[in-house]
Amino acid sequence: MKVTNLDERIHVLDGSSNVMTVVKDIALSGLQEEAFYVLDIGDIVNKHQIWKEKLPRVQPYYAVKCNDSLIVLEVLASLGIGFDCASKTEINKVLSVGVDSSKIIFANPAKPASHIRHAAAVGVDTMTVDNESELHKIKKLHPAAKVVIRIRCDAEVAQCQLGMKFGCDPIYEAPNLLRIARMLDLDVIGVSFHVGSGCQDPPVFHRAIRHAKILFDLAIDLGFKPYLLDIGGGYPGNKGTSIDKIADVVNKAIDEYFDTDAVHIIAEPGRFYVASAFTLATSIHSKRSVRGDENCPNVTTHNMYYINDGVYGSFNCLLYDHQHVTPLPLKDGCGKMIPSSIWGPTCDGLDQVVDNILLHEMELGDWIIFEDMGAYTLPVASPFNGFPVPKVHVVADESIWLLLKDALPLTEDHFVIGNTPANLRLGLDIGGTDIDPWSNPAIQLSQAEMLTDSPNDSPTFIYDYVEIEPLN
Numbered sequence: 001m002k003v004t005n006l007d008e009r010i011h012v013l014d015g016s017s018n019v020m021t022v023v024k025d026i027a028l029s030g031l032q033e034e035a036f037y038v039l040d041i042g043d044i045v046n047k048h049q050i051w052k053e054k055l056p057r058v059q060p061y062y063a064v065k066c067n068d069s070l071i072v073l074e075v076l077a078s079l080g081i082g083f084d085c086a087s088k089t090e091i092n093k094v095l096s097v098g099v100d101s102s103k104i105i106f107a108n109p110a111k112p113a114s115h116i117r118h119a120a121a122v123g124v125d126t127m128t129v130d131n132e133s134e135l136h137k138i139k140k141l142h143p144a145a146k147v148v149i150r151i152r153c154d155a156e157v158a159q160c161q162l163g164m165k166f167g168c169d170p171i172y173e174a175p176n177l178l179r180i181a182r183m184l185d186l187d188v189i190g191v192s193f194h195v196g197s198g199c200q201d202p203p204v205f206h207r208a209i210r211h212a213k214i215l216f217d218l219a220i221d222l223g224f225k226p227y228l229l230d231i232g233g234g235y236p237g238n239k240g241t242s243i244d245k246i247a248d249v250v251n252k253a254i255d256e257y258f259d260t261d262a263v264h265i266i267a268e269p270g271r272f273y274v275a276s277a278f279t280l281a282t283s284i285h286s287k288r289s290v291r292g293d294e295n296c297p298n299v300t301t302h303n304m305y306y307i308n309d310g311v312y313g314s315f316n317c318l319l320y321d322h323q324h325v326t327p328l329p330l331k332d333g334c335g336k337m338i339p340s341s342i343w344g345p346t347c348d349g350l351d352q353v354v355d356n357i358l359l360h361e362m363e364l365g366d367w368i369i370f371e372d373m374g375a376y377t378l379p380v381a382s383p384f385n386g387f388p389v390p391k392v393h394v395v396a397d398e399s400i401w402l403l404l405k406d407a408l409p410l411t412e413d414h415f416v417i418g419n420t421p422a423n424l425r426l427g428l429d430i431g432g433t434d435i436d437p438w439s440n441p442a443i444q445l446s447q448a449e450m451l452t453d454s455p456n457d458s459p460t461f462i463y464d465y466v467e468i469e470p471l472n
């Protein structure tokens, strides 16, 4: 596949580079002002290795809504992973990467009619259902569909609960849906659930798998031949988290209830695969120091930092995904810690990233890094108020290049070898032709008024202060 968007290419790092050195190279180049991401492909590959090791019987179908960056989909496809899509557009995006329609599950239990028709047309047959009218819709629009009944079984503690919107009651509703599907002569192939995103209640997987087993038995009694158990999403993905406890519960439960190769087990992990692969770098463009009371007006009691990404951009995850983020100043600080808050760039008072934290004094142009920014950030971000969604710089070390360079849909073409600063600066926001307003022939400027690009200056050259005469 030809790579048309140069920004999507993977920069192969030499042995002395890693995500943090790349962040520093770009941030401290003196040429970068906008916030940007560094995506480490190796982190995604590593997650896949963990998954295969911990959940060997469970085949992952990545939940596209979590992060639908093309490069993420390509990498996951190259690893042979399937995909969970919720809409026609997501299905098309996954198909465009070259994934076979049999590796897609349409896992939205409430689907618009045109999307079902589209699924039928492109051969996406497996789809989840949690209500009677959906069964009738499918009967009409895609009668050969492979129906998966989605039941509700909620984690007691989860970052995002889903049960109030999706999943039928496994005891009171699901049996009825099975009977209706039988009357409609639809093909029910299995059961799915989603315990809630960011699940902190591993035993819930046991309860859910037990419910699924009961419904498998009922389905067999009704004449179906169910063979698919879909254990949904919910697995954590941040640095320092682990899926060990969930994997333990899942493995025991599938041994207990589905100890047969005749049942195919899949899951729909989203955040597990991408959360830690994305690191966001933001810079401080404004600062307000709140001074103390009338007795000591010169003492800063609180610093407010305004950075170039906020809750309308990447940090929408604070509102929609209930995430907590940790700011990491790029420079080592010194002096005493000052109570601080961090704000996004828009003019909305709601646009706050961190509300109260102790930080060393920072200045305009300093950078603040946020790790674990890959899940439920970019696909939701908007350029509200004219602040752009950060660009993504994609990197991988040499071993990943050797592993993936011929793993379709990835090709040699996807990789850029040689970690030169010029390579890494591909796509920086200063230095490209599109950001050169001074070349507009309609505006005539004298030589002195033109900005000159002086990359050898210190990185802080943008912020030259004018000395102010003291007032008498």
Ligand SMILES: *Cc1c(COP(=O)(O)O)cnc(C)c1O
Pocket (backbone or CB within 6 Å): 063, 065, 066, 084, 107, 108, 194, 196, 197, 198, 232, 233, 234, 235, 268, 269, 270, 271, 272
């Ligand atoms: C969002 C979603 C997922 C992914 O959930 P994670 O908690 O990110 O793993 C999986 N399946 C369905 C149906 C979803 O809606």
